[in-house]
Amino acid sequence: MSSTTPSEGARRRPRHFTERLSALMRAAELSSVSQWINDDVRPVEKERRTWNLRSFHDFWLVINCNTTTFITGSALIPLGLSWWQAVICIVVGNLIALAAVLANSMAGPRYHIGFPVISRSIWGMWGSQFTIWNRIFLSIGALSIPTHHHLLYASQAWTGGQCFHLIVLALDPSVDRHINNTMPRRAHLTTARFMSYVIFCAISLPFIWIRPHRLQWFLNSTSLVALVFYIALLIWALSTMGPSGFGSTITEDKPNPPSGPNSTAWVMVSGIVATVGSIAAGILNQNDYTRLARSPRDAKWGQIIAYPIYSIGTSIIGILVVAATQDRLGKEHWFLPGLLARVVRRNPTPGARAGVFFSGLALTFSQLGSNVLGNALAGGIDLAAVFPRFLNIRRGAYITAMISPIVNPWRMVDTATIFISVMSGYGVFLAPMTGMMVASYYIVHRQKLDVDDLFRGDPSSKYWYSNGWAIGVGPCLPGFVASVNSSVSVPDSIRELYMTNYLYGFFSSGLVFVALHKAFPARAVDGFVKNEMAAAEVQRYYSDRWDVSLSESGRMAAANVGDENKRIEARGSGVHTTEPAVVIEQR
Helix, strand or coil: CCCCCHHHHHHHHHHHHHHHHHHHHHHHHHCEEEECCCCCCCCCCHHHCEHHHHHHHHHHHHHHHCHHHHHHHHHHHHHHHHHHHHHHHHHHHHHHHHHHHCCCCCCCCCHCCCHHHHHHHHHCCCHHHHHHHHHHHHHCCEEEECCCEEEEEHHHHHHHHHHHHHHEEEHHHCCCHHHCCCCHHHHHCCCCHHHHHHHHHHHHHHCCCHHHCCCCHHHHHHHHHHHHHHHHHHHHHHHHCCCCCCCCHHHHCCCCCCCCCCCCCHHHHHHHHHHCCCCCCHHHHHHHHHEECCHHHHHHHHHHHHHHHHHHHHHHHHHHHHHHHHHCCCCCHHHHHHHHHHHHHCCHHHHHHHHHHHHHHHHHHHHHHHHHHHHHHHHHHHHHHCCCCCCCHHHHHHHHHHHHHHHHHHHCCCCCCHHHHHHHHHHHHHHHHHHHHHHHHHHHCCCCCCCCCHHCCCCCCCCCCCCCCCCCCHHHHHHHHHHHCCCCCCCCCHHHHHHHHHHHHHHHHHHHHHHHHCCCCCHHHHHHHHHCCCHHHHHHHHHHHHCCCCCHHHHHHHHCCCCCCCCCCCCCCEEECCCCCCCCCCC
């Protein structure tokens, strides 16, 4: 018989806990990984480049034909614009957004790498973590402004829940009274609405499992449903408008001061910038999807054709539907699920209930596509890049979905004026990042990236930066604070600068980035960029080099481990790279 003293037991327990934790972490590790790469972070090989022109068309149809775009256009009118002025803002803003989308998404189909990896070429191997985490918080919905309004997965899932609630409401127009409401009054929701949100979240989970390169059928079906629904919605609203015609949303003119930040000109500028800001997060990380393109041509033309048609079209449909239903519903309803709920509550005839049922079904399905594609998978890609040893896209996407309820998205207020403030506000932070990405890729790097070095996490990497500066956010911050807190007073010039926040942040940060690089160049990057090889040849070289499985690229790299001074030169290319391309542990 042996005995253990209390002090020996106390020493063994921490050791036992540490051993078990280490065992769990080893079990959770993915195969063929390092600190910088796994199978979902590495350049996409040809087998997984499955997105064609129709895929990008359907992607932007799903992203833009949803309740968020519907309310974006309508939200401009309460600011004091007439309907035609709002349409001008919508058209101009979306054309600017399209230009930004194209400019910031062409590295993906050429090098087959996504936003987190491209970020390493701009901010460095460690500096890029800040930008990636910023996008992760946006995907989850964990970033908020002082009014507690949350975007992306959290709020989109809540909106999806309200779309599903339409189905329940059509079956029982009095469901909110029949189900005992146990929610506190300050929560601004009912038990029935919260249950609908939970159901929508549960429905989303199986679709998050689908790998991005196998999403074509999901894209095709959700895009078709969304397109048919919004066309049918417009036809219904106009055909049932009645003799009273359009409401004050279209017929009323609201005079503005002749000058200052409340003048029509400045309000239109604000509307244009807010329209761009509404898609700012998607502009920033669009390479996550274009890297899946069969060719750069598919990504380019798929976006050029689809983006403006559906972003502008859905916004205009929103204005027309709100105006056409305004008089008979007694007020303007910017929030589409709320508008349809009002229809069935006011007149619960079999026809109205059937229409709302199928509307709820279509909206739920299209919202599912928008949220899974635009937020869950985006969060999963970013988390996989931050923790490649333990997280792939699936694991990261499920974490995004599971964490999102903690921000209480049901506390979101669906008023148009606050909604547009939120959209403009996020542009303050995202525009400088996007401007730097575009300036870096086209001007500083001249479209040449050393893909091997983007996965090398030591000072031998060209992108192992040690110093840096950033500008573009600071000047707009006072105006941003004043826009979300009415008690803060700032000069009109500061408010006017803030109204241009996306354009200012994009161009000022890009220009400063280029100027600083000229003054303080990263010598290794500069030498690589100035070699004689054309950008197209560099892209083709790395595309072929990484068109292997992850385990094969790992063996290729492992063959040169310990020989970091060895240099290889691609014959006739002028490309010099250091082996190993990436050190990968085979598990």
